[in-house]
Amino acid sequence: MKNLTRRIAAVSAAAFLALNVAGCSVTTGNPTSDGGGEREQKDEYRVAYIARAQADSFAAWLANEMKAEAANYEDITLEVFDGQADDEIENRLIENAIANKFDAIIIQPNNADAQLPYIQQAVDAGIVTVTTNPRVEGIDGASSVDANPYDQGAIVAQAALEQVPENANVVVLNGPAANFHGTARREAWEKEFFDQRPDVTIVAEDTANWNKDEALTLMEDWSLANPKIDAVISMNDNMASGALEAVKGKSGFDGMLAYGVDGTPEATLLIQEGTMTATSLQDAAELAQLNLKAVHDLLSGAEDNVSVNVGNPLITKDNTQEYIDLYKEAGLIGN
Structure with missing residues (x-):
């Protein structure tokens, strides 16, 4: 429960209902690594978060928590992209993030099989790559933050x-x-x-x-x-x-x-x-915390690989008030 209280209060109800996603035009940037050996250390890292679909209420919640959590890192700038529940769009967003030379990419897959080769391309390009909600198995070199479904x-x-x-x-x-x-x-x-x-x-x-x-x-x-x-x-x-x-x-x-x-x-x-x-509960706040921590640890060299799960407590009428109170405090539910 404490994970919900740490960052969830930073999100407004308006942000939950209408996430402003970044565009996906290709720009130039610095390589995320030197092609081998130690990863290049920077004063600021550019991280792309590719969300599955903002029409999905959980995906929208998670995207907003990612933005809120990224604000805790002075050396991370997060850009959010909307996959629109479309494999072609999501795959193109991954390709654009690689071409833009982002330092790290967090990917919430729409279809793991469809995204897998594109995610592997990101890893092979030397970009820190994390799959989340869900993780994607069978990728050599990617990290993951997820729940146990x-x-x-x-x-x-x-x-x-x-x-x-x-x-x-x-x-x-x-x-x-x-x-x-x-x-x-x-x-x-x-x-x-x-x-x-x-x-x-x-x-x-x-x-x-x-x-x-x-x-x-x-x-x-x-x-x-x-x-x-x-x-x-x-x-x-x-x-x-x-x-x-x-x-x-x-x-x-x-x-x-x-x-x-x-x-x-x-x-x-x-x-x-x-x-x-x-x-x-699939706690979007906890997922966001663990994703940004994983990205930061991987970029800074503190970790070589991350694979972690969040918990899944049962919510019934007997305990729902404690969750509603937390959502009200966060501005996700009106008082």
Whole structure:
């Protein structure tokens, strides 16, 4: 919990809702290393953060926390770029960051497989490279800061074991295909919940790409085809909130359970009011702290490689107030 209080207070609600992202034109700069041996030491380092998509509430939160945390480092200038949930755009942004000769690049992949060769190009160019939320496996020389997505899904799935009624009908909302976090969270739900509850029936399942609007559209169709849905099982909070909005005020859906992951401010409010059931926190403030520390340690030579995970506490109605209080202090939730 202390990690939330350290930097989260620096972010305003306006910044959370509307992040100003930097452009991506190619400029000249100094090489980040001398091509081998000791890394060149500088008075100021240019760091690019390539975010997955600002339409994703968690990605927007993380990008703002990155900006806030970078302000703590006098020798780091951070520029943020929006991948717009598009592999082509994100790959082009990585190429531009390499051409711009940034000293370090932090990459939040949209699709690990699609970004992998471009991330490897950054490493091969001698640029400090960190993958985050999610990490990308199979890259020689990259560092990573992430969470354990299986554990994130498992802690929520385990809570659902006793909450979802017998013989329940449920719907499942998945993240993007081949996304490390989405795949591992879904695997956790399979092993920790569905394998233990053979009485539960999945009446509909589809990919909503972390997107609230896509989840809303799917849930509108599902609620018409299935007048009895006992629970929404979502691989993130954004999709869960979209599904809930789709059935808001609809007869027969009062009391429907809803589960997510991320612990976003919106989700904590939904849990407090009893609309959403539970989520697990993926602390954007802690991720930002660890990413900037990793970049600084790698650039300064204090570390050669970094691989670290944040925690994933469960948020339910019983403890949601402590998180809401922290978000209010940060300006992410109005008083």
